[in-house]
Amino acid sequence: MQxxxxxxxxxxxxxxxxDDAQEFYGEKLxxxxxxxxxxxxxxPFFDVRLSPTAVIxxxxxxxxxxxxxTNYDHVAVVVEGSADEIEAELDAAxxxxxxSLDAPLGATGESPAVYVRDPFGYRVELKTAV
Structure with a gap:
């Protein structure tokens, strides 16, 4: 299986x-x-559309x-823009x-990432495209 x-x-x-989830993921991010x-x-659930092929x-x-x-660390989402641009968008929101980390390793290689928490305590890594 591949x-x-x-x-x-x-x-x-x-x-x-x-409402908090939709505001955070939809309006702010x-x-x-x-x-x-x-x-x-x-x-019984709604979707946060990340890309044409991925949702939360x-x-x-x-x-x-x-x-x-002990039961969750983070979900990583590759986003467009530099770390500085991501940080500016987050600040504005x-x-x-x-x-922020300069080069954490992910599936697509090493690239800068910014970490935030959603309203419920889930950590979300916003990783720049390689």
Whole structure:
């Protein structure tokens, strides 16, 4: 079996966290929000569109437990722009930067990355394209 790419990642969020998730991922980070089937009651989750071939499923849950260092570290998303441009966009959106690294290793090689936390405690690595 030969893998092609990751299709999606599932993240549980608090049942009352839908607006916060959509604001963070959609408005502040600028990713697409696909929620029509969720709003219609046809799916128990909505999607954050990262690219034509990748999404994050956000599953609102009454049993949500914040991620801890023992069960989650981060999800990495390759984005356009330099680290300076990414940091400027995050600053303009009011998102606190947890840390920046010059060249963490990823699937596509080493390149600068900026780390942030979403409203629920998930760390998101925003990695520059190689």
């Amino acid at each position: 893998a092609r790419h990751i299709d999606h990642v599932n993240l549980r969020i608090p049942a009352d966290g839908v 600028g990713f697409g929000i696909e929620d029509a089937p969720y709003v219609a009651g046809d799916k 499923h956000c599953w609102p849950s009454e049993e949500f437990e914040p991620p801890t260092a 009011g998102i606190e930067i947890e840390k």
